[in-house]
Amino acid sequence: MKRSERPPLSASAYADQSYYIQIQRNLNAQFEVDHDRKRRFMIMTYGCQMNEHDSEKLMGMLGEMGYEEALTKEDADLIIFNTCCVRENAELRVYGNLGALKPLKKKNPDLRIVVCGCMMQQPHVVEEIKQKYSHVSLVFGTHNLHQFPHLLSQSYTSSHLLVDVWDSEGEVIEGLPVARKVGIKAFVNITYGCNNFCTYCIVPYTRGRERSRTPESIVREIEGLVRDGAKEVTLLGQNVNSYGKGLKPLAESTGAGFEQVLNFPALLERVSQIEGLKRIRFMTSHPKDISEALIEVMARCENVCESLHLPVQSGSDRVLKAMNRHYTKGQYLDLLELARRRIPGLSVTTDIIVGFPGETEEDHEETMDLIEKAQYDSAFTFMYSIRTGTPAAEREDQVPEDVKHARFDRMLKRMNEIVIEKNKAHVGKTYEVMIENEGKEGEGTLIGRTRHNHLVAFEGPSAWTGSFALVKITRAKNFSLVGEVVEVL
Numbered sequence: 001m002k003r004s005e006r007p008p009l010s011a012s013a014y015a016d017q018s019y020y021i022q023i024q025r026n027l028n029a030q031f032e033v034d035h036d037r038k039r040r041f042m043i044m045t046y047g048c049q050m051n052e053h054d055s056e057k058l059m060g061m062l063g064e065m066g067y068e069e070a071l072t073k074e075d076a077d078l079i080i081f082n083t084c085c086v087r088e089n090a091e092l093r094v095y096g097n098l099g100a101l102k103p104l105k106k107k108n109p110d111l112r113i114v115v116c117g118c119m120m121q122q123p124h125v126v127e128e129i130k131q132k133y134s135h136v137s138l139v140f141g142t143h144n145l146h147q148f149p150h151l152l153s154q155s156y157t158s159s160h161l162l163v164d165v166w167d168s169e170g171e172v173i174e175g176l177p178v179a180r181k182v183g184i185k186a187f188v189n190i191t192y193g194c195n196n197f198c199t200y201c202i203v204p205y206t207r208g209r210e211r212s213r214t215p216e217s218i219v220r221e222i223e224g225l226v227r228d229g230a231k232e233v234t235l236l237g238q239n240v241n242s243y244g245k246g247l248k249p250l251a252e253s254t255g256a257g258f259e260q261v262l263n264f265p266a267l268l269e270r271v272s273q274i275e276g277l278k279r280i281r282f283m284t285s286h287p288k289d290i291s292e293a294l295i296e297v298m299a300r301c302e303n304v305c306e307s308l309h310l311p312v313q314s315g316s317d318r319v320l321k322a323m324n325r326h327y328t329k330g331q332y333l334d335l336l337e338l339a340r341r342r343i344p345g346l347s348v349t350t351d352i353i354v355g356f357p358g359e360t361e362e363d364h365e366e367t368m369d370l371i372e373k374a375q376y377d378s379a380f381t382f383m384y385s386i387r388t389g390t391p392a393a394e395r396e397d398q399v400p401e402d403v404k405h406a407r408f409d410r411m412l413k414r415m416n417e418i419v420i421e422k423n424k425a426h427v428g429k430t431y432e433v434m435i436e437n438e439g440k441e442g443e444g445t446l447i448g449r450t451r452h453n454h455l456v457a458f459e460g461p462s463a464w465t466g467s468f469a470l471v472k473i474t475r476a477k478n479f480s481l482v483g484e485v486v487e488v489l
């Protein structure tokens with residue numbers, strides 16, 4: 001096993017992979033001649049949008065190496081688990097799904113099984129894989145994703161598990177190919193890592209310290225996406241609001257207007273000027289770092305959507321302090337009030353953790369009171385789960401499971417009532433919807449999203465996918481809206 005210090009690298013480190021990409025491409029070409037088909041891969045992605053985007057990068061690299069996507073696990077020659085360690089559930093699913101592949105590997109010894117992502121940054125997880133999942137071929141972490149061609153190449157020459165996990169992050173690596181699934185919507189990283197150390201969260205330990213991409217590389221990437229047909233981009237980071245910390249101002253003007261782009265509001269405004277880009281979203285925002293300047297940019301720039309994901313986590317000041325969140329319930333609600341006043345119709349979503357260590361009934365009441373006041377359009381509610389290696393995991397005042405469940409159920413019930421009430425308020429109104437896909441019911445049904453990020457189902461031909469339409473809302477469901485097309489734009 002190799003658990004290495006980060007070797008020195010340059011931002012063009014992906015270029016060093018071209019040799020291994022060529023080797024794999026040659027081997028895969030030979031495989032195609034021998035088997036009359038290409039080598040196929042399948043990626044199972046767990047967790048957040050950042051992980052989804054990392055999987056798009058893996059797919060981009062696999063495409064360069066001559067692989068094609070398999071439809072089923074049974075059809076795959078290479079199965080990759082891109083893991084997430086933020087929630088216990090996702091971790092348990094990885095172990096379960098890995099174990100379930102043992103018979104497949106027995107039947108097909110040539111099958112390569114690769115495990116990567118945040119979970120692998122934790123030594124005890126790698127140890128568990130070594131001990132119990134000997135059918136795995138390769139393990140690597142979040143900091144050396146760009147080395148995937150080299151690592152994969154090495155793993156094909158060994159019958160033993162190859163492990164290469166870097167302990168620390170490097171600088172931002174540019175130039176990785178990205179295979180994006182939906183042409184009209186794209187996700188673009190603007191920062192990596194996090195410096196906040198919320199006491200329940202493992203991300204700063206697995207994704208490393210915060211690093212910002214340069215505005216030039218972000219804008220260049222988005223311009224390319226728009227040329228390829230993207231109409232909406234979501235700017236991604238663990239905390240987009242602290243974008244720019246550590247970036248150095250350009251010594252002299254390039255004429256492209258990047259000199260002043262050293263914080264998130266400035267970046268958002270610069271991105272909004274990209275011609276042809278119809279919608280911009282961003283996530284995730286830390287309430288302590290949202291500035292009035294950002295709210296003003298959101299209010300001013302037409303293509304920045306009226307939708308804000310603002311994780312609150314708890315309504316109790318005592319718990320927020322213990323979580324190391326650096327804001328109070330009052331400050332959070334003031335921020336919401338300001339944002340809603342400046343951005344009419346703004347939809348707000350959040351994350352809430354129920355049952356943080358030491359949480360009392362009074363603390364829970366504070367959170368219940370907060371959700372009444374905040375009137376979220378939707379919320380992701382989680383029961384606290386211990387994440388080994390975080391300060392909260394060490395606390396002795398863990399909330400008993402039955403108490404957590406009772407509080408969670410109460411919260412979910414009330415939250416669902418609020419959300420359906422808010423959804424009902426849209427009935428009879430007409431919204432611009434970006435048509436994303438065929439609906440669940442198949443041909444003749446479509447789904448799309450409003451600027452407020454509400455999912456809307458309606459009837460129409462699949463040829464409309466990728467267009468915009470005015471849709472009148474006729475019915476509200478728990479998690480979506482139903483409507484009818486007034487006009488295709």
Ligand code: SF4
Pocket residue numbers: 194195196197198201202203204238239286
């Ligand atoms: S802001 Fe807090 S919750 Fe979010 S990634 Fe950073 S440490 Fe985790």
